[in-house]
Amino acid sequence: MKELHLPQVTGFIATLIGAVILGIASPFAGHFSDKFGRNGILTGTAWLFFLTVYPVFYLMVAAPSLATAIFAAGWLSLVKAGYSGVLPSQLAELFPTHIRGIGVSLSFAVAVTIFGGFTPFVATWLIAMTGNSLSPSFYIMFTAALSIIALFFVQRRRYPR
Numbered sequence: 227m228k229e230l231h232l233p234q235v236t237g238f239i240a241t242l243i244g245a246v247i248l249g250i251a252s253p254f255a256g257h258f259s260d261k262f263g264r265n266g267i268l269t270g271t272a273w274l275f276f277l278t279v280y281p282v283f284y285l286m287v288a289a290p291s292l293a294t295a296i297f298a299a300g301w302l303s304l305v306k307a308g309y310s311g312v313l314p315s316q317l318a319e320l321f322p323t324h325i326r327g328i329g330v331s332l333s334f335a336v337a338v339t340i341f342g343g344f345t346p347f348v349a350t351w352l353i354a355m356t357g358n359s360l361s362p363s364f365y366i367m368f369t370a371a372l373s374i375i376a377l378f379f380v381q382r383r384r385y386p387r
Contacts, residue, residue, distance in 0.1 A: 255311030
């Protein structure tokens with residue numbers, strides 16, 4: 227609203243459509259990860275985030291409208307579904323059964339708190355510091371790069387269910 231001078235309803239509509247896409251596509255991503263492997267899908271979607279988030283933000287800034295907001299939210303939600311639909315099973319397979327509950331919950335909670343909870347603050351701070359409406363895309367690119375690096379080091383060993 228503040229940066230792009232769009233009405234509040236635009237954000238609500240785009241977010242709703244993005245959430246529907248995320249809800250529909252996530253189970254399909256999880257299903258495909260069972261067939262084709264989790265690490266490849268997670269790495270591919272992390273690369274998609276890294277490579278496409280800046281152009282999507284650029285489009286939003288260059289042509290702010292309901293249509294571009296829906297496209298941006300839809301695309302980013304579709305890519306996020308590739309990650310969100312696979313991540314729970316990937317996390318579960320990284321821990322042996324006797325510590326799986328605490329391992330998954332603690333690692334997920336810490337990551338969501340740091341990289342999800344502080345995102346609005348970081349995005350606002352980046353725009354204020356740089357004066358660039360595209361700067362939040364750099365934060366998303368940074369988190370995607372961290373994911374790519376972490377996935378590179380993920381052990382291929384899986385623990386039994």
